[in-house]
Amino acid sequence: DGGITQSPKYLFRKEGxxxxxxxxxxxxxxxxxxxxxxxxxxxxxxxxxxxxxxxxKGDIAEGYSVSREKKESFPLTVTSAQKNPTAFxxxxxxxxxxxxxxxxxxxxRLTVV
Amino acid sequence: xxxxxxxGSHVSVSEGALVLLRCNxxxxxxxxxxxxxxxxxxGLQLLLKYTSAATLVKGINGFEAEFKKSETSFHLTKPSAxxxxxxxxFCAVTQxxxxxxxxxxxxxxxxxxx
Numbered sequence: 001d002g003g004i005t006q007s008p009k010y011l012f013r014k015e016g017x018x019x020x021x022x023x024x025x026x027x028x029x030x031x032x033x034x035x036x037x038x039x040x041x042x043x044x045x046x047x048x049x050x051x052x053x054x055x056x057k058g059d060i061a062e063g064y065s066v067s068r069e070k071k072e073s074f075p076l077t078v079t080s081a082q083k084n085p086t087a088f089x090x091x092x093x094x095x096x097x098x099x100x101x102x103x104x105x106x107x108x109r110l111t112v113v
Numbered sequence: 114x115x116x117x118x119x120x121g122s123h124v125s126v127s128e129g130a131l132v133l134l135r136c137n138x139x140x141x142x143x144x145x146x147x148x149x150x151x152x153x154x155x156g157l158q159l160l161l162k163y164t165s166a167a168t169l170v171k172g173i174n175g176f177e178a179e180f181k182k183s184e185t186s187f188h189l190t191k192p193s194a195x196x197x198x199x200x201x202x203f204c205a206v207t208q209x210x211x212x213x214x215x216x217x218x219x220x221x222x223x224x225x226x227x
Contacts, residue, residue, distance in 0.1 A: 004156070031213070033213070040122065040219060040220075041219055041220075042203060042205075042216070042217030042218050042219050042220060043157070043203070043217045044217075045213075045214065045215070048213045050213070056213070058214075090156050090157070091156075092156070092157075100145075100147065100159075100162070100205075100207060100215055101215065102159045103156075104155075104156025104157045104158070105156050106154070106155050106156050107154065107155070107156055109154075
């Protein structure tokens with residue numbers, strides 16, 4: 001079945017470490033997105049990519065980095081510069097560059113220990 | 114600028130009762146509006162979308178929403194709640210040509226009481 005796979009499901013990070021969250025899709029979608037979700041808040045856009053080798057910052061990009069070397073993959077790195085990284089991270093995709101994110105992965109819950 | 118406000122972070126209904134989840138929007142240009150549903154520890158699923166065609170939009174699982182420009186509202190309804198409807202619901206807004214910049218509401222958790 002087609003969909004988005006996020007891994008790992010749970011991730012623990014020590015202070016000062018960089019960690020990378022994986023997002024893979026087999027839907028042949030052009031656009032991919034990373035969102036952060038905190039309790040009682042809506043989703044906030046971190047980065048998005050409309051095409052391979054291109055990506056743009058969202059509303060809260062500071063302390064995060066991404067790459068889009070392959071159409072099916074859009075990994076997110078949470079760097080040590082991100083002061084409050086504990087959150088639920090969601091990856092999403094859309095079929096075309098001009099359509100809204102309609103397919104989401106099951107998320108990665110990141111906790112700083 | 115665009116935003117959505119969801120009234121009520123928690124809503125409880127009895128099984129079989131009407132579901133009404135409220136969403137008001139603010140947008141400087143004609144908006145596109147959406148409702149998503151999220152089950153625990155899962156991603157979001159698109160329930161329905163308004164993109165300036167019919168003002169009454171029907172979605173999956175028996176949900177529908179009506180765009181009311183005069184009230185700047187896009188409330189989500191379902192005539193009869195089912196236990197499986199218990200989830201968190203998010204209203205969202207974007208603009209033509211800016212689909213990547215979807216702004217989400219803070220969510221409403223729906224509890225269905227047997």
